[in-house]
Amino acid sequence: MKKFKIFSLLFVGIVIAYTSCKHEVPTISEIDTLPPAITVNCSTDSVYFVNTIQPLLISGCAMSRCHDAISHEEGINLSTYSGVMREVVAGNATKSELYKSMIRTDEDRMPPPPAAAFTADQLTKVRTWINQGAKNNGCSSCDSTDIKFSTAVKVIIQNKCQGCHNPASLGGGVDLSTYTAIKASAASGKLYGSVSWASGFSKMPQTVKLPDCEITQIKKWIDAGSLNN
Template identity: 65%
Template structure:
């Protein structure tokens, strides 16, 4: 009989850990690019600076921040929410109306119910603005070809790429594989030991990154390679 309190304590601890590591009442998934397919497809259409694109911007951001194992990937689907496909994400979005969309509401919260949940860092103001703009522009399943392999500066190419597609799983509060990609020093260390390039190219012996998502476009992989070959400058 004395085992019951111990058993209940264990159950409550497990629930608490799940709550801390995953997101609640989130909306989201999509048909484009989920779960380990090939490189993210692009339409060949030039990008407009006035538009936000689902395949290029929104899906990688949500996969990195919300669709890790135990939360909103296809296997875990916490609270029935899957954030790895367009169809799933649209269940939580009202096209043309960000402020009425569950997805937007939960990422702008400042309490324990926000997404990603504490202690994970919140999305940046720029990321939130992109999601809001994408929804208000009709939440289209759109893509474009914006990558420029001649541009591989850390501040304008590499850091934004890592922030939007990798940092959700690799920050001080969520050290996937023990790797922190939230700082230049962390990104540089991962680049110099071969982990960064091995992971994004899905090389044998490395964990595929982004994990649970599509492989980075070839152009972005070339940008990373050029930056590494240039000596990983903090430029």
């Protein structure tokens, strides 16, 4: 009887300890309910998930029939931070399946041929973000007074739109891979209508709307004549 009482007390103690600790580490599903850590000013030494990595992956990987929330090819969903983290070893890009699949040169590259591979600059940003800890972070960096094509509009579209709108992947039949094509889309009203998610236009990007500042940059560029400046 004495041994039974001791065992019972130990069992109760274990249960109490377990129930008091089991919520200390969030599950994968809970990670996406936590807002990203946003800093006021961007550091030139850091790469941010919200500003750079998430738009890049949504444009080039988390698209329909690939790794979005609906298709999730091979069980991979890259439309959320938690989904991305399933393919990442924080602090070590060379051991991260996400990065390894992006730098491949065969048919298993992501995105797969004939889609264009990520540029060297984009791969560097992904590698740096992972090696810096793969944080769910962001910062405020947009300058709405910068409305040049080369420093604002081209950069936004290249990182957040071209993954779905290039000659190898004409989402909606739209090509945004060149200045001429972008200008034509601007002239038709489709570019602004899509990025502003206006009624009657297809949303671009489909999952995460561009920040208001970037939409303003595109609108001002269009209003100024859509110059190749």
